[in-house]
Amino acid sequence: MRLSLGLIIATICLFPSSLFACLGGTNSGTITPTTAYQTQAISNGQYFVVNVTCGNTYNFTFCGNGGTASWDTQLTVIDNTGTTELAYNDDFCSLQSDVTWTSTFTGTVQILASLYFCNNDGSSNGVLAYNMTVGSTNASFTLQGVCGGLSTTITGDTGGSFSWNPSDPGDGSILNTSTGQITGGIPGTSYTLDYTVCASTSTQSATVPPGDCWTLNGVATYVTIGGEQCIQLTPELNNQTGCAWNGSQIDFSLPFTLSLDYYFGNNINGADGNTFTFQPSSSSACGTNGGQLGAGGLANALSIEFDTYDNDNPAHIYDMSCDHIAVEIDGNMQGPGAPLCGPVCAKAGGGNIDDGGIYQVDISWNPVTLQLDIYFDGVLRLSCSHDFITNVFGTNSVYWGVTSATGGLNNQQYFCPSTVVLPTSIGSFTSYCDGEIELIEWQTISEDNVSHFVIESTIDGLLFEPIGTVEAMGNTQSTTTYGLEFSSETSSKRLYRLKMVDLDGAYEYSTLILSKNCGEKESSIFSRLITESDAIRIGLNEPATCTLYNQLGQLVFTQNNVENEVIIATNKFPSGIYILHADNGRGKVEVERIFVK
Numbered sequence: 001m002r003l004s005l006g007l008i009i010a011t012i013c014l015f016p017s018s019l020f021a022c023l024g025g026t027n028s029g030t031i032t033p034t035t036a037y038q039t040q041a042i043s044n045g046q047y048f049v050v051n052v053t054c055g056n057t058y059n060f061t062f063c064g065n066g067g068t069a070s071w072d073t074q075l076t077v078i079d080n081t082g083t084t085e086l087a088y089n090d091d092f093c094s095l096q097s098d099v100t101w102t103s104t105f106t107g108t109v110q111i112l113a114s115l116y117f118c119n120n121d122g123s124s125n126g127v128l129a130y131n132m133t134v135g136s137t138n139a140s141f142t143l144q145g146v147c148g149g150l151s152t153t154i155t156g157d158t159g160g161s162f163s164w165n166p167s168d169p170g171d172g173s174i175l176n177t178s179t180g181q182i183t184g185g186i187p188g189t190s191y192t193l194d195y196t197v198c199a200s201t202s203t204q205s206a207t208v209p210p211g212d213c214w215t216l217n218g219v220a221t222y223v224t225i226g227g228e229q230c231i232q233l234t235p236e237l238n239n240q241t242g243c244a245w246n247g248s249q250i251d252f253s254l255p256f257t258l259s260l261d262y263y264f265g266n267n268i269n270g271a272d273g274n275t276f277t278f279q280p281s282s283s284s285a286c287g288t289n290g291g292q293l294g295a296g297g298l299a300n301a302l303s304i305e306f307d308t309y310d311n312d313n314p315a316h317i318y319d320m321s322c323d324h325i326a327v328e329i330d331g332n333m334q335g336p337g338a339p340l341c342g343p344v345c346a347k348a349g350g351g352n353i354d355d356g357g358i359y360q361v362d363i364s365w366n367p368v369t370l371q372l373d374i375y376f377d378g379v380l381r382l383s384c385s386h387d388f389i390t391n392v393f394g395t396n397s398v399y400w401g402v403t404s405a406t407g408g409l410n411n412q413q414y415f416c417p418s419t420v421v422l423p424t425s426i427g428s429f430t431s432y433c434d435g436e437i438e439l440i441e442w443q444t445i446s447e448d449n450v451s452h453f454v455i456e457s458t459i460d461g462l463l464f465e466p467i468g469t470v471e472a473m474g475n476t477q478s479t480t481t482y483g484l485e486f487s488s489e490t491s492s493k494r495l496y497r498l499k500m501v502d503l504d505g506a507y508e509y510s511t512l513i514l515s516k517n518c519g520e521k522e523s524s525i526f527s528r529l530i531t532e533s534d535a536i537r538i539g540l541n542e543p544a545t546c547t548l549y550n551q552l553g554q555l556v557f558t559q560n561n562v563e564n565e566v567i568i569a570t571n572k573f574p575s576g577i578y579i580l581h582a583d584n585g586r587g588k589v590e591v592e593r594i595f596v597k
Contacts, residue, residue: 021076021085021088022074022076022088022112022114022118022120023076023078023082023083023085023112023118024045024082024112024118024120025045025046025047025110025112025113025114025120026045026046026047026120026122027047027048027049028042028046028047028048029048029049030048030049030050030051030108031048031049031050031051031111031130032050032051033050033051033052033058033130033131033132034131034132035131035132035133035134036131037065037066037129037130037131038066038129038130038131039066039067039127039128039129039130040127040128040130041125041126041127041128042113042125042126042127042128043113043122043123043124043125043126044071044073044113044114044115044119044120044121044122044123044124045113045114045115045119045120045121045122046112046113046122047078047110047111047112047113048110048111048128049080049108049109049110050108050109050110050111050130051108052103052105052106052107052108052109053103053106053132054103054104054105054106054137054197054198054199055102055103055104055134055135055136055137055197055198055199055200056102056103056132056133056134056135057100057101057102057103057132057133057135058077058100058101058102058103058130058131058132058133059098059099059100059130059131059132059133060075060077060098060099060100060111060128060129060130061075061092061096061097061098061099061128061129061130062075062093062096062097062098062126062127062128062129063092063093063096063097063098064093064129065129065131066127066129067096067126067127067128067129067130068096068126068127069096069124069125069126069127070124070126071095071115071124071126072095072115072116073090073095073096073097073113073114073115073116073126074088074089074090074097074113074114074115074116074117074118075088075089075090075097075098075099075111075112075113075114076088076099076111076112076114077099077101077109077110077111078109078110078111078112079109079110080107080108080109080110082110086101086109087099087100087101090116095116102135102157102159104157104158104159104160104197104198105198106198111128111130113126113128135198136200137156137157137160137197137198137199137200138155138156138157138197138200139156139157139160139195139196139197139200139201139202140154140155140156140195140202141153141154141155141156141180141195141202141204142155142204143180143193143204143205143206144206145206145207145208145209145213146209146213146215147209147213147214147215147246147247147248147283148183148184148185148208148247148248149173149181149182149183149184149185149208150180150181150182150185150191150193150206150208151180151181151182152179152180152181152193152195152204154180154195156195156197156200156202157197157200158197159197160195160196160197160198161177161178161195161196162175162176162177162178162179162180162193162194162195162196163175163177163193163194163196164191164192164193164194165192165193165194165203166192169189169191171186171189172184172186173185173186173189173191175193180193180195182208185208186208186591187208187209187213187549187579187591188207188208188209188547188549188579188581188591189207189208189581190205190206190207190208191205191206191207191208192204192205193205207549209247213246213247214231214244214245214246214247214401215244215245215247215283215284215401216231216242216243216244217242217243217244217245217284217285217286218233218240218241218242218243218286218294219233219234219235219240219241219242220232220233220242220243220244221242223414224574225263225414225416228416228574228575228576229416229550229574229576230261230263230414230415230416231244231402231414231415231416232412232413232414233274233294233402233403233404233413233414233415234404234405234406234410234411234412234413235410235412236265236267236270236410236411236412237406237410238406238407238408238409238410239289239290239406239407239408240289240405240406240410241286241287241288241289241294241403241404241405242286242294242403242404242405242413243285243286243287243294243401243402243403243404244401244402244403244415245283245285245399245400245401246399246400246401246463247283248463249397249398249399249400250278250397250398250399250400250463251396251397252278252365252367252388252389252393252396252397252398253367253389253396254367254465255364255365255366255367255368255465255466256364256365256463256464256465256466257362257363257364257365257456257464257465257466257499258276258362258363258364258400258463258464259360259361259362259363259464260276260360260361260402260415260416261358261359261360261361261415261416262274262306262358262359262360262361262413262414262415263357263358263359263412263413263414263415263416264306264308264323264353264354264355264359264411264413265308265354265356265410265411265412265413266354266355266356266411266412267354267409267410267411268352268354268355269409270308270309270354270406270409270410270411271290271291271308271309271406271407271408271409271410271411272289272290272291272293272307272308272309272404272405272406272407272409273293273305273306273307273308273309273323273354273404273405273413274293274294274305274306274402274403274404274413274415275293275294275295275303275304275305275306275333275402275403275404276303276304276306276361276363276400276402277295277298277301277302277303277304277400277401277402277403278301278302278303278388278393278398278399278400279298279299279300279301279302279393279398279399280300280393280394280395280397280398280399281298281299281300281301281399282399283399283401285298285399286403287331287403287405288405289405289406289407290405290406290407290408291307291309291311291333291334291405291407292332292333292334292405293305293307293333293403293404293405294403294404294405295328295331295333295403296331296332296333296334297331297332298331298403299331300392300393300394301329301331301392302327302328302329302388302392302393303327303328303329303333303403304325304326304327304328304363304372304374305325305326305327305328305333305339306323306324306325306346306353306361306376307319307323307324307325307326307333307343308323308352308353308354308411309407309409311334312334312335317335317336317337317338318333318334318335318336318337318338318339318343319334319343320343320344320345322345322346322347322350322351322352323345323346323347323351323352323353323354324342324343324344324345324346325342325343325344325345325346325374325376325381325382326339326340326341326342326343326344326382327339327340327341327342327372327374327382327384327386328340329386329388329391329392340384340386341372341382341383341384341386342382342384344381344382345381346359346376346381347376347377348379348381354411358416359376359377360375360376360377360378361374361375361376362374362375362378363375369385370385370386370387370388371383371384371385372384372385372386372388378507378508379505380505402415428441428442428443429441429442429443429496429498429510429513430442430513431496431513431515434485436487437485437486437487438485438486438487438515439483439484439485439486440455440468440483440484440485440486440496441481441482441483441484442481442482442483442498442510443479443480443481443482444472444473444476444479444480444482445479446476446477446478447472447473447474447475447476447480448475449474449475449502449503449504450472450473450474450475450500450501450502450503451471451472451474451501451502451503452469452470452471452472452501453469453470453472453482453498453499453500453501454466454468454469454498454499454501455467455468455469455470455484455486455496455497455498455499456496456497456498456499457486457494457495457496457515458494458495458496458497458512464497467484467486468484468486470482470483470484472500474503494514494515495512495513495514495515495593495595496512496513496514496515497509497510497512497513498510512595514529514531514592514593514594524541524590525540525541525542525544525582525584525588525590526538526539526540526541526582526590526592527539527540527541529580529592529594531594531595531596534569534570534571535567535568535569535570535571536548536567536568536570536580536594536596537565537567538562538565538566538567538568538580538582539564539565540562540563540564540565540566540582542584543561543562543563543584543585544561544562544582544583544584544585545558545559545560545561545562545581545582545583545585546558546559546562546566546580546581546582547580547581547583548568548578548579548580548581548594549578549579549581550573550574550576550578550579556573556578570596573596574596575595575596576595576596577593577594577595577596578593578594578595578596579591579592579593579594580592580593580594
């Protein structure tokens with residue numbers, strides 16, 4: 001095939017390469033290639049059925065080894081149904097074709113010769129040469145935990161298939177046998193897969209991270225700060241970008257509150273800051289560095305920026321001289337116009353937030369009023385009303401996470417799951433079952449200008465949803481008991497916390513308590529779970545093996561054949577959510593989430 005340059009360019013633009021492959025033709029017999037080249041007379045429009053063996057490589061050619069043709073040839077390897085292209089070549093040597101293909105199965109295929117362009121009228125004759133090279137297959141692959149499942153990377157030969165080892169675990173997890181991806185995996189659970197290519201098989205195992213895992217991009221990495229597991233977004237280096245996305249998506253059609261502790265650095269002359277970002281694209285997204293704070297260029301994104309450097313002096317259209325907060329939806333943290341909402345100083349009195357302090361940031365969303373409230377260190381600093389689903393995301397559920405960047409200046413910047421503080425006026429906070437209804441009850445020892453209480457629930461310890469509001473007495477020095485009935489539609493174990501809101505809008509949080517799952521009928525392996533300041537006391541209704549995993553899915557404790565009770569010392573554990581497994585050895589496994597302070 002010879003075309004002018006202009007026609008070549010037009011052809012490339014109009015047709016994907018796979019569309020050049022030809023189908024059809026007339027069955028002209030069967031061939032079995034050997035290691036030595038053989039030849040076969042062939043006309044355009046003829047195909048031969050080829051016997052193939054898994055792992056071997058096959059070559060079909062008009063370019064030597066006895067193969068020849070004087071016409072513009074095309075060669076297509078087609079599956080045995082005659083409908084799917086497996087390999088194709090045109091113009092390997094001048095106008096002649098040469099195609100090489102490795103089989104990932106044992107069976108038959110078709111080799112079709114055509115006159116350009118897919119002319120199968122039998123008007124041209126030639127000689128096809130073909131041979132086979134015995135192959136050795138490599139079934140190596142890697143398996144790693146990702147949020148909600150496992151992912152694979154094939155490091156050997158592709159085209160094989162994945163299977164459970166020894167069998168489907170039957171826990172609702174789903175295996176893609178072509179890619180090896182597992183979705184719907186149980187957090188903290190280890191899975192084993194086989195990958196088979198022809199006669200070669202390899203085996204790998206990995207553990208699904210807990211539900212509050214994060215996908216890290218750029219230079220983001222896990223660090224331990226003061227015994228607590230945190231995520232460093234940028235080190236003290238210039239021109240760095242780090243992004244971290246939570247393993248669970250968030251639904252903007254429902255109310256929620258998110259809490260994280262931020263560290264913006266200890267150099268007030270450093271840069272550049274962080275964002276709290278929501279976006280629908282993927283958990284591998286990461287924007288540009290410098291003043292774009294790692295969120296610049298992210299499509300259909302809502303970014304709440306915490307900017308520690310003034311890039312807009314003296315105009316101050318999108319930045320301020322104080323370290324500030326703003327809401328951006330155009331993917332550009334640096335103007336040219338003003339943000340959707342803000343900017344406002346992060347601190348009510350102005351000043352710096354990259355001063356070595358750790359600041360709690362809370363983001364609350366009300367889907368009825370379409371209002372987003374941003375609290376900095378417990379103080380409401382910015383409210384922003386907008387229909388983000390319709391005008392930004394185009395969908396209800398989005399990824400959420402944190403981005404950060406440095407440019408010509410830098411700071412170490414990280415965040416941690418927010419710690420909760422027990423208000424001194426709270427006497428008790430507990431729950432118990434009344435049939436299938438869970439009763440959440442708390443007592444206040446005293447109240448001073450208290451407005452109301454909000455009960456919030458979570459599965460992963462990061463994403464909290466309000467489930468009820470109770471008006472407070474307001475001002476009293478007497479013990480007052482409050483309660484709220486709650487019936488969950490899910491069997492997942494949940495954690496509750498109590499948010500006490502003052503009349504001026506300030507608030508505090510209680511410790512976390514575990515839900516009772518009052519609707520469960522089957523007896524539980526666990527008889528009780530008590531979290532103390534330095535230990536977890538686990539009571540059992542039957543003998544079981546108890547294992548505890550941290551937020552990375554790493555085993556931190558195990559004990560076999562526990563009869564009645566086991567005590568796990570937690571005084572050296574970083575605070576956060578841990579995953580507790582109890583296995584009775586008879587096919588019953590229970591999983592609980594435990595918060596360690």
